[in-house]
Structures are given as C-alpha cells and as structure tokens.
Amino acid sequence: MEVNIEKTLLMCKSFMKEVKIWGCLKQTGVSLRYMMEFGSNPTQKNLLISAQFLHKELPIRIARRAIELHSLPHGLSHMPPVLKVRHWYLDSFREIISFPEIKNMNDEKEFTELIKAIKVRHNNVVPTMALGVQQLKNVFEDPDEIDEFLDRFYMSRIGIRMLIGQHVELHNPNPPPNCVGYIHTNMSPVNVARNASEDARSMCYREYGSAAEVRIYGDPDFTFPYVPAHLHLMVFELVKNSLRAVQERFMDSDEVAPPIRIIIADGIEDVTIKVSFYNF
Template identity: 60%
Template sequence: MAQSVLAASRWGAQAIKQAGQASVRLVDHFPRELVDDIFAFALKKQTGVSLKYMLDFGSKPIERQLILSAQFLHNELPVRLSHRVAELENLPYGLSAKPHVLKVRDWYVESFRELRGFPKVKDASDELQFTRLLQHIYRRHANVVPVMAMGVAELKRELAQTIGIDDLPDIHQFLDNFYLSRIGIRMLIGQHIALHEPPRENHIGLIDTKCSPAGVCQDAIDDARSICMREKGSAPDVTVYGDPSFTFPYVPSHLHHMVFELVKNSLRAEHDRFEDSDHEAPPIRIVVAEGEEDITIKVSDEGGGIPRSGLPKMWTYLYTTAKSPLDEMDRSGAQEGSDGPSVLAGYGYGLPISRLYARYFGGDLSIISMEGYGTDAYLHLNRLGNVQEPLP
C-alpha cells in the first residue's frame, strides 16, 4: 500500500502542477478579501445541535424563535461552509482540480459570500428575507452528492492504471466528513425553512414527533420494489415484522433514505440470484425492534451474501458491482432539484452515505454477510435524541 500511495502522491503532484497552469486556486477566481474571509472563518469552531434541541426549539415557532434561529444560522452556516471550502481547496492527488469538484467548491463559496453579505437579522422582516436566501442556497446545493461523485469517479479512472481508490484512505475520510457536513447543513437549513410551512400534524419542521418506523419502512419498500419492477421486470416480496403503532421522534426523510437503500440492495441481490433459478426468490424480511436506547431495523435477504474480502469495499465510495450511471449523468447533467435519479444500483455511495445519515443523530449501520446464503443489515437509530451532531 505504501508504494501505491507514494505513486499516487507523485501522480497527484503532477496533476496539481498541471492544474496550476489552468488557475484553479480560489485566489485566482475570487477577490482576495473574500478568500481571506473564508480561511478566517475556517479557523472557527462549528457548533453542533441535537435532535432534542431542534425539537425543543421548534416546538413553538413564534416570531421570536424564528428570529433566534435565523441569527444562529447567519453565524453558523458561514463557519460550516468555510470548513468545506478550505478542504475542497487542498485535496490530495489533484482531486481539487477536477471540474466537478471545482463546481461544488464554487457553490460553497457563492453561498458563503451571500450569507456574509446579508446584514444581521434583527426583526421579522429581516428573518423572512433571510429565509428566502436559505431557500435559494438549499436549491443551489441540491446536486452536490452526484456532482462530487463525478469528480471522484474521474480521479478513480485516472488512477486505475497505478493504484485502486481503495488504497486512498485520506480521500475516503474527506468524503465521509464532506457528506456528513452536508447532511448537517441541509438539516439545519431545511428545518428552518420547514418552520415557515403550514403546520402538519405531529411535525416540528422536518421532524415527525410520532414517526412510525414500520410505516416508513413500508413506504421505502414500495418505492424500492417499484424501481426494481421497472429495472428488472419483477421484484421479490418484502415482509415487515414490528408494531405499526410504535412511534418515536425522527426525521422520516432520513429514515426513508436509509431503509430504501438497504431494501434496494437486497432486492437486486435476490433478483440476480434467483433470476434463472427454478426456485422463487424468498421474501426479504424487515424486523423493527424497540429498545430503551435504540430502535433497530434489520433487513435480511437470501441474495447469496458477500465474500468477507468484499465487505470493507462496501463502505468505500464509488465501489459497486453494478454498471455505474455516473457517466450517463456526466453527459446529460444531474437532474435539477434532486440528489440524482433513483435507479436500482450503480452509484457506489448509497451505503456509506446511509451510514452517515444514521450516525448524524447518534445511530449506526452495520452489515453482516454469509457468503453463499445472504446478508443482514442492522440499522441502529438513537431513540433518545440527545446526541449532538458529529461535526467533522
């Protein structure tokens, strides 16, 4: 591994030298004052919040609370954005010079500049204007995940002849931190925006105070099976075991994202294994268990499992056994207002990002596989809501 990393370092130095000729550094594209401001903010400490704090704070979204929320975001978001810009500016192996990575960096710079240029929020009128700015920023960053994935895919192709991207732990650590930070930024912005929307029963912003894990699982199953039917022509059955009346406070969109990813993978594995078999694919089983500290959701399939040597690769970005749609997205452009089109498989970042969603509120995601039989995925969700964001 040491030799491969050394080779990549040499290759990266050459890429950076070539990139320098194309003037990709921040200071070559933005005013010096703005660049200095970004790096000054990047030295500041980020302030994490918990699910319980968001619940308590948003329980009565009166004018004063909304102003306080806007003031917090006005101070906090530039700090978080600047941390990411500083990282994007200094990535190894020439990744910072990739056009897609530069596009993402410039989105972050532009959002930082707009937030810094917005005057202090003092009253309800200021808060409304600030919320409109947040909506604009939220839309701007909608496609960060697939666009960043395209940049990493380009690096992977270029390094394919020398080393594998699995041998670049610093790239994987950066992507973990970057995507985890993105989840936090979108949660904070989305929560503030949602507090302005018409009240929904049992909802405080994006948080459902009576989120039914079994109900969300069923919605995710329906969506995943629909895609499997469209892509493969058929889909194995999925059975949910758990009390449908059990609820706890959580963000349904996060839970849907994680369960959808797990079910999607299980559907594909079972379909592929039993496609040419005389036996019908057995039902995928989902068990929802209630603990005092955690809610655990287990997704079990009989899709043949994964070799032990392949398990670590599941948590690396852009590792996939399916044909990747990223090249097609690169030609056609990412869809506006989405995190990428919903296809059955191929992106290679579904599992690692699902684990980040779980960890964001103090949970986790683990995979146990029996090669030749099937796979069990364990999704742990923190029930207490008292864990602060794991800020990178």
C-alpha cells in the same frame, strides 16, 4: 488590464483567507430534542433568534466543506464535478456573510428566502460528487480516505440542510399533524420502512421487470421523534442495493429469489434497523 487582474487576485486571496478564518471557528451542535423544543412555539421572536443563529453558524459549516473540497487526495479536488460543488459552497458562503446583520422580521424574511435558494442550489451535490468520484475511479482504485471523506461530507451536508430546512419549515402556517418543522414527533419506523421499500421495489420493477419480496419485522405501534424524509432515504438506499444484489445473483438462476428482511428493534437509547437477505 494588469491592474484589474492584480486587484482580482488580491480580492480572491482575501476572500479565501476569510473562508479559512470561518472554517477554523467551532461549530455549534444542535440536538433534535432542542430543535423540537425550540420549534414547538415558532413565534416571531424565535424565528428571529433562529435566523440570527444560522447567520453565524452556516458560514462556519459551509466554509469547512469548501476547505475540505479543496484538499482531497488523489486529485479528486481537481475533478470538474468536484470543482463545481466547491463553487456552490463558496457562492453560498459569500452570500451569507454578505447578508447584513439580522435585526428585525423584515431582515429575517429576506434571510429565509436567501437560505431557501441556497438549499435549492445544493440539491444536486450528491449526484455531482458521485460523478467526480466515478471519474477518479477510472484512474485510481477506490482509496479508503476518499470513502472516509465522503461519509463525513455527506453527514455534514445533512446537518446543514436540516438546519436550513427546519428554519424554513417553521414558517409553514399549516404544518402537518405531529410535526415540528421537519421533525415528526411520533414517527413510525415500520411505516417509513414500508413506504421506502415499496419505492425501491417499484424502481427495481422498472429496471429488471421483477423485484424480491420485502418482509418487515417490528412493532407498528412503536414511534419516536425523527425526520421521516431522512429515514426514508436511508432505508430506500439499503433496500435498493439489496434488491439489485438479489436480482443480479438470481437473474439467470432457476432458484427463487430470497426475500429481503428489515428488522426494526428499539432499545433504551437507540433504534436499530437491519436490512438483510436469506441464502447469502
């Protein structure tokens, strides 16, 4: 029994050493433009190249997140929900580095199924992390460094899921019009904002029985390449929080709740989306 325990400890130390080695490697940035150009012609050769790239890139990104989750301040790393998330990342890291070298399309298909399963495993990372942070707030005040970590962590998570999702979606034999994988080449931010606002207002209706009006200002014909699901989530969260603030402020008031404004402005190099409300 003692021999087995010692062997297990040595294996754990060896595994964590490998996690640290991968976590120290430099990750490769991938632009939206490159993903569009590369994915516009999803041949078997390109799919194979994509899988080979992810086989080397994903362990680096996942290892970094696992290391960060192990060294959070104020005891957050020891919160059960955070430990659960860390185990998900370690399991995913182990599965990817254990996968053999990708040499042909059969390997590529098996690897694609693996990362699809990994993506599903991590679906509940955000609410699980939120639970851990909430438990910490019951003991400590909300420290700035935890907010900074969460911003960095969630941005990295989006990057990992984008890489996996883009590769998986390139296998779709019937992609939606104007789409290259996850990316819509002519996405209308006005349309996405409208849909996200309606979803947020529906949630507000269910919670409070009413919802403030949402007014959207912007050119409905303006489009740019982006991931609609990502923009939808961002606008939805902003509008949802704004609706909640308005409801709680005017719930017991004789005043009429002010409308929420979404202003969409395109610049030379970027797009600005502002969510605000009157009378505040």
